[in-house]
Amino acid sequence: MRKWKLFSLIMLAMLYMISNNLMAQRVPISGTVLSDDGAPLEGVTVAVSGTTRATVTDNNGKFTISANEGTLLEFSYVGYFTQKVKASAGMEVHLSKGESGQLSDVVVTAMGIKKERKALGYSVTELDAQELMKNKNTNVVNSLAGKVPGVNITQFSGSAGAGASITIRGGNSTSEGRQNQPLFVIDGIIYDNSTTVTGNTGTDGLSRSNTTYSNRVMDINPEDIASLSVLKGAAAAALYGSRAADGVVIITTKKGAEGRVTVSVNSKISTSWANKLPQPQTEFGNGSYASNGVFSDDSYNSWGMKIPADSTIYDNIGNFFQNGVVYDNNVNVAGGTKNGSFYLSGSNYNQTGIVPNTGYDKTTFRFNGEQKYGRLTLNANVAYSVANTDRTLTTAGLWSGGGYNGVGSMQALYGWPQTFDITNYINPDGTQHRIFGGTLALENDRDNPYWIINMDKLTSQTKRFTGGINANYKIADWWDFIARLGYDQYATNDYTYIAPGSAVAPLYQNGRLSKDLFDYTYITTTVMSNFHKTFGGFDTHLMLGTTSESTESSNQNHWGYDFVTAGTISFNNIATTNKFFTDVTTRKRLVGAYGEIGVSYKSIAFLTATGRNDWSSTLPVENRSYFYPSLSGSFVFTELLPKNNVLSFGKVRASWAQVGKDANAYATNTYVNPPYTIGSFIAVGNQWAAGNPVLKPEIQSSWEVGGEFRFLQGRIGLDYTYYHSQTENQIGQPRLAQSGGFIFSTLNSGSVINKGMEIALTAKPIAQEDFGWETVLNFSYNKGRLGAFIPGIAYFYPTDAQFGTVKAASIPNGGFFLGMTGQPYLREVDADGKEIPNGRYQVDPTTGLYKLNTTNPVVGNREPDFIGGFNNTFRYKKFMLSFLLDIRKGGDVYNGTEYAMVANGLSKKTLLNDRQSVTVSGVNSATGEDFTQTYEADKTYTIGGKTYNGNYMIQQYWQNYAANSLNFITSVNWLKLRSLSLTYDFTSMLKNKKVIKNLSATAVGTNLFTWTNYKGMDPEVSAAGGTGGSGSTGIDYLGVPAVASFTFGVNLTF
Known part of the structure; x- marks a missing residue:
């Protein structure tokens, strides 16, 4: 009932704003913006003063914006003085270069507060819609690769609908259940980005490592994004509370503007192919x-005999994969009046995967609206999406339930003997064709890859609704009051069917069926008040606020085996004693109170302090209240220097902050697992981990120093940051002796230390009327280590999955956060019994x-030495060419x-x-x-x-x-051509612009080339998907190969 009340309230707000805005439209005002020397300026922001309505000038300096005659328009451009001019038809505006070249742009920071970039004492990177669309990916996380220093992106695989992970400045928590990915906030609403694996892994045999899952930020339509801000340090993110301990990604979606209603349509088609495949030997046969x-x-x-020269060799791997196809269609309608605006969009993304019978289909709808009533401004946003995924088993998983000696399609494909044709997979009677004629027991046999993709079924559907209402009342010119309500709900239905006759455990050889429902609901309410006052040369602000968050998730798992009647796939066709059901519900509440106070002096010196106190239901009563502060400042020293044309702008900054991170739900309790049904019986059992009734929150303390510099009137820019963070009171779950009744123990112990550096160099080497070149080069490195833990803890494993003889691990007592353990050969030992480095190998x-060496010592460090990106945009008349190179040096990968x-x-x-x-x-x-x-x-x-x-x-x-x-x-080292795009603007060629206002076409190539010393398929891997802790990046294990693609699209505005 509570959910439906919130839904109804948001929908009523949406309908009201649309009706108001459609009743009163303004006329379009067109004009041109030029520099002092008469050259047109491209990219100048033209905004209706005091509103969110804005546009930018094209490469001829022209713009069109809806406004009343006489309305005040504000023109802003980096390196130029901002001007305010009254709107008039055919207006021509000349901007003068600013003597100080100061950074006057505004960025979105914590809690949606907009601040001048020069006032920030910490690092923030902002990308606009144009930059994100250069290499558009339906998963916006992938669009950040190579573009943001300090941000590491790893795609899970080349599967249709595959997810990706994102970390900012390394990870801070060691154990599997602890996330290290940043908080996502969309239009003020916290947006869950989990990679959810449904079902019961102990019985399903399903895990992150044997198929590919999606991360939930994929539910967003990237075409709706107006800008994206990455808050990296604790000082930048602390106001968001516990969930922001690993950074924040703030997404602002598009809004309507005052004036005529515009309709934008774009349509794209792309084809993709496997980038690199394993090349098996073809000289020896099976046996x-x-x-x-x-x-x-x-x-x-x-290990068989030499294959005779006249034998047929089948390219089973090369012939198995197909070309993938994507159809991507988007439409949006936007408009507004003096007192409000609206934006309405719809999209469909349909992808056929490179693995036959796999695909991903996503449909989205969004509404954003704003309405003003005197001093009151109301904003509402609603988004709905439906995502359907057809996927395949890739490996056998962790337990025998999903494949005893049976395997997934990729594991079978990469191991299939080359003298047998895998397309011959089914007999006339519908049973599986077996290459050894049934001489092997079914549980010792192996399924054909085509049997797996055609007969076994793994499907998933996620329906998601998010909405929010924001009310801003301006009590006085210096005092605002804000109230915000946010709602995020999604339900994922997973379906898994293992066909009878599959090479699995004897228990499941007559078929197996499971259906899982994961439901997630998050509700937040926020109240804030902002105060702003100027006293002489001092500018002050104060913000006070409180937030309440409620999270509830449930996981229902219904599974059974051994169908009574052949051909009927239904739980009704399974005996009662072979059917099982579990239902687990998790609830969490968090309340936070926070404040921020800041003071600046004549736009020269800025100082900001914040404090937040959280109360979390996941911690024991005596520890559930915890406070963390931050302090940041910046100093624009060029304001005190003589004006010159070399150093246009210079700023140094520094910050220190703490942020708390609470425990997972119920980590303080030791309890039996919730009841599950076995036929007509109800059973309970011990949980795997012992609880801890005295847990404390993790506390991250961090500091950073840096500077921003602009040269030659903003033509060249440099941003530098050095940071250090230490997260104490690690909430971990190390393994115990099972004689104690539990596999894991929950405790506070040890620390994770990250330190690193980020550099971004921007330049406009060429800025002419018909030709321009803009470039960004970024570089960053992070070194993650673990401090001392209690004695007896050797490693933290983020997942139970073992790939070959290797496991991902975090290593205590000074070891790697992104380590690997394994089994190397033992080397000869000295007189003290210690191995001699580079000594000869021992022979048994x-x-x-x-x-x-079966003690599983450390064998590698998966963390790169550094990562970087080289992003370039060239403009020549109506052409725009862009390319992005993604760079990595070092970091171990297990093939x-x-x-x-x-x-x-x-x-x-x-x-x-x-x-x-x-x-x-x-x-x-x-x-x-x-x-x-x-x-x-x-x-x-x-x-x-x-x-x-x-x-x-x-x-x-x-x-x-x-x-x-x-x-x-x-x-591993690599240099990837992430994207290469070419756009041509046909607008000037249109004879009648009354209907079509803009027309352009774009061709994009993605992942076209990878130069690397890695001999496997692709070094950008994560075998176990979005697992927590140190994750599974750097482990390549029998996955769907990475893909390259080519896309062609057309964009129209009416």
């Missing part, structure tokens, strides 16, 4: 050897092969796909010596004596008192090679 040399060909492993005399292909004999590495011999050389691990042995095909060897065939030993050598994690880890 394997027993230790006595007996050969068996009923094996999927490719009982196996005749290299000995592995788990190559690991799997080595292990099953399909890697070209295994062709060494034509498989006639391998040599093991090192020291005997038992005696320390030299050990060298060459194993040759068809010979016999005695090892540890047992006899082994040489063919078997060659096979085992490569199995032993695959187990060494270090054989597949690369410190």
Whole structure:
């Protein structure tokens, strides 16, 4: 009932604003903006003074804006003095260059407060709609790659509807359930960006690692975005409270402007293809050897005989993938009057994936409206989206339930013997064609990739509604009162069907069905009051506010197995004793009170202090109240220097802040799992983690220093930041001895330390009437380490998934935040029993092969040495050419796909010596004596008192090679051509502009080239998707390959 009341209130506000704005339209005012020397100025912001209505000039300096004759228009442009001029038809405005070249632009900061950039004591990066659309991606997170210093983006895979993760200045929390992604705020409403995995992983066998999930910011239509601000440090984000401890991304959507109603339409079509695929060996067929040399060909492993020259070799991997296609259509209607405006949009994005029978379809609607009543201004926004995803299993998952010895489509594809045609997957009677004629037990067999994509079904649908109402009452010229209501609700329905006859655990061989519903609701109310006063040369402001947040989520999981009657896919076709149901509901409340006070002196010096106190329901009563402050300042030193044409603007800034981060819901309690139904019985069980009734919030303390400089009247700019942050009281869940009844324990211990640097260099090397060039080069690095934790904690694992012999891990006591543990070969030891760096490998005399270190030591650091981007825009008459290069230096990546292909004999590495011999050389691990042995095909060897065939030993050598994690880890460098776009403006060619006001066409190529030392498919990987903690970036394991694409689009405005 509460949800429907909020929905009705927002919809009534929307309808009222549309009707008001359609009843009173103003006339369009056109004009030209020129520099002092008469050259047209492109990109000048033209705004109706005192309103949100604005436009920008085109490359001829021309603009059109709806306003009454005599209305005051404000013209602003970086490096030029701002002017206010009364509106008149055909007006011509000349702007003069500002002597100080000061930064007069305004950016959106915490709580939606707009501030002059020069007043900020911390780093903020803002991107406008044009920049985001240069390489438009339906997931706006991907559009940030390479554009924002300090921001790291990782796409999950090349699947249709695949998500992406974003971190700002490294991660701050270590454990799987702890998120390190920033808070998203859209038009003042906190917007959930979870990557939700539904179901019960312990029984479904479904996890982040065996299929691809979407992050929920994908529900936004990027075409609706007007600007995007990234708040990086704690001082920038602290006012948003606990959820902003990892930074904030503020998105402002488009608004209508005063004047005639405009209709904008754009339509795009694109095609995509797999960027790079594994290349298996084609010289040896399937089969394997027993230790006595007996050969068996009923094996999927490719340790068999030489393939005869006249045999057919099937390009199973290359032929499996198809070209993906996207149809992207958008329309919006906008308009307004002197007292209000509206914006209404609709879109459909339809994607066919490169994996057959996969796709993603998203439909969105949005309304934004504003209405003024004297001193009262009302804003309302509503957005609704429906997203449907058809996906495939990629690997077998973590548990046997979703694939005992069965596998996903990618795992099967990359391991399929090359002499068998995978398109032959089904028999005339509808059963699966099995390449060994049923000689293998079904649970030991393997599903054909085409069987998986055609017979097994994984679908997902998410419906989302967000809305907000904002009321701003101007009590006096110096006093505003703001009340805001925000609502975010979505429901995800997942459907998983494993067809009868699949190669899975015996329990599920007659079929399996699951349906899951995840429902999320977030409601927030905010009340703020702003005060602003000027005393002589001092400008002061004070903001006081309070926020209440309520979050509720529920996860219902209904699953069963063993269909009674063939061909009927229904829970009604499953015996009661084989059906299961769970229902888990989670609730959280948070209340915050905050304030900000600031003072500036003659636009030279600025000082701001904030404080916030939160009360969180997820913490024990004695610890649920926690306070955190911030202090920031900036000094524009060029205001005190003689005016010159070299250094136009100079500012130094510094900030210090703390921000709290509360616990996950119910982390303080030890409880039995909620009841679940098994047939007609109800059961409960212990949760996996023991609760902690004395938990404290994590507290992040950070500081940063930096500066902004503009040279040659703003033609060249430099922004520099150095930062340091330390998050104490880590809320972690390390593993315990299971004899205590729990796998994990929840506790406060240790710290995460991040420090780094960000540089952004902007330039306008060419700024002529018919030709211009603008460029941005950014660079950043972050070093994340863990401080000391309580004794006995070796590692924090963000996920249970093990990829080959590697796990993602955070390493306490000075270790890497983005570490990896694995099993390398042991090296010879010194007199103290310590391994000698770069020493010879130990050989196990009982196996005749290299000995592995099974204690899982640290084998890599997934964090890059640095990342960067080089963004360029060229303008020549009606053409605009843009390209973006994405740069990365260092950071380890584990090639788990190559690991799997080595292990099953399909890697070209295994062709060494034509498989006639391998040599093991090192020291005997038992005696320390030299050990060298060459194993040759068809010979016999005695090892540890047992006899082994040489063919078997060659096979085992490569199995032993695959187990060494270090054989597949690369410190990766890359240079990616993220996007290349060309736009042509046809507007001047239109004979009749009464109907079509603007017309342009755009061609865009995405991910066209990657120059890298990585030998796998693509080094930008995250095998377990959006898991928390240190995540799974840097682990490449049997995923859908990354894609390149080409897009053509047309844009019209009526």
